[in-house]
Amino acid sequence: MDNRITKGSGEERHVSHVLADKMSSRPGGWSEEGAEVMIKLLSLKYNGVNLREEYLNEICQKAEKRDKRERVVKEIMKKNIKRV
CATH class of the missing domain: 1.10.287 (Helix Hairpins)
Structure with missing residues (x-):
């Protein structure tokens, strides 16, 4: 069915x-x-x-976004430190 x-x-x-x-x-x-x-x-x-798969996919996507944000913040901080 x-x-x-x-x-x-x-x-x-x-x-x-x-x-x-x-x-x-x-x-x-x-x-x-x-x-x-x-x-x-x-x-x-x-x-x-499959709710378990959906949940795991959502967690992975959130982790990827968080990691990307962290990399961008680190790059910005490095550039700001070099200017000073």
Whole structure:
């Protein structure tokens, strides 16, 4: 069975039902940010995305950006030290 959601399908109604059930299990217990994250995770899961792989990819991308920023800061500091 294909887990992808197609417009107007029974699967779309099922996912809507699952989301409504999850989001109303603790009324008032969700922050706006937490609700957004939960909806994103549930939609990825029901579309067949491997959440562990997505999480690891996200961590790697953040680490690469951090490393790049650190290299740029070091270069700027070196140039500023040479000027002084």
